[in-house]
Ligand code: B12
């Protein structure tokens with residue numbers, strides 16, 4: 189059967205999705221080449237995700253055999269205010285994780301998929317999944333354009349959006365694409381490149397994951413010494429190439445949502461005193477390599493070295509405790525932080 193984008197958009201919007209578009213289900217040829225080229229050059233920094241099997245992650249037919257269309261949805265995570273920074277030694281969480289926007293996005297997309305399924309079609313939801321490259325399907329659906337920071341900036345709305353899609357066997361008719369009323373493209377701007385604390389944007393639209401704090405804080409293993417100061421107070425994710433982006437900051441205001449204070453900050457000392465089970469319960473929806481809470485402790489130790497006061501006895505006791513640990517990574521980070529605090 190043939191569905192219309194107008195009808196599906198109404199369902200999506202009624203279920204928390206801000207922007208909707210559609211594209212066909214052909215192979216994402218350009219991105220397949222980009223993934224292979226960047227992986228061969230080592231820019232993936234050991235990431236698996238979509239890099240593990242680019243033949244699969246760029247072919248919608250592998251996700252849903254017989255697929256004809258991809259309905260793409262975007263949900264804003266722009267916050268209506270800066271959450272209050274609590275007292276104590278707190279570590280910051282990137283904006284896209286201040287609330288579970290992926291869960292909300294998936295719910296909205298499931299409503300769209302349900303409607304397609306009720307017409308007898310196959311329809312599966314993907315969001316931040318290894319099966320398909322989200323930015324490229326969103327770009328092809330006409331939702332936005334790539335910035336030099338590699339993020340997809342939505343027309344007239346910036347990049348504070350999470351992206352997902354429904355891959356379906358249905359044919360989805362879209363009204364003829366109107367010319368976007370907003371200018372696309374970065375022009376001579378390069379603020380994100382200059383703002384990146386580790387120089388990870390190595391060419392326009394190309395991020396070297398070996399240097400990107402978002403990846404270094406997620407992956408397993410040690411934090412490279414040369415990037416520990418740049419970690420600053422971050423425990424999860426990094427926003428600098430987006431908070432430096434003029435269209436994202438200005439236009440993001442059009443799609444603001446309320447956020448809880450607590451979700452933006454994590455008490456570093458409390459984290460370091462918590463059990464594995466407590467950490468997984470509190471932060472389980474984050475991507476943590478191998479679901480191993482050691483990596484959260486590693487990050488928190490480095491945050492203390494960057495932000496704590498050298499006179500704080502509780503901080504020193506915690507760092508000394510970890511410096512004596514048999515865990516080589518945690519001991520190394522704790523010693524580094526003790527050195528930083530003098
Ligand atoms: C791997 C991954 C990462 C990696 C690597 C990111 C990267 N840029 O390579 C790490 C862990 C570092 C990461 C970090 C972040 N991520 Co991430 N990540 C992914 C994931 C799982 C796969 C991305 C992928 O395969 N990319 C393929 C590569 C080839 O694409 P690309 O890097 O975007 O490159 C494109 C441009 O180079 C463009 N291009 C080509 N030629 C040219 C030329 C010019 C001049 C320009 C400008 C562009 C351009 O084409 C390429 C695509 O073919 C997706 C989810 C998914 N399933 O898709 C989320 C995803 C991309 N991440 C997302 C988010 C929110 C983030 C962070 C903002 C989180 C944070 N605050 O810490 C940061 C942003 C870092 C950054 N500047 O990109 C969102 C992005 C939403 C958006 N509006 O763009 C996604 C789509 C998740 C989601 N479903 O919402 N991420």
Ligand code: SF4
Pocket residue numbers: 337383384385386387388389395399400401402426427428429430
């Ligand atoms: S997320 Fe942070 S470290 Fe990664 S490219 Fe953007 S500014 Fe650089």
Ligand code: SF4
Pocket residue numbers: 335336337338373374377378379380381429432433434435436
């Ligand atoms: S900061 Fe400037 S160069 Fe970077 S993505 Fe935004 S508009 Fe483009």
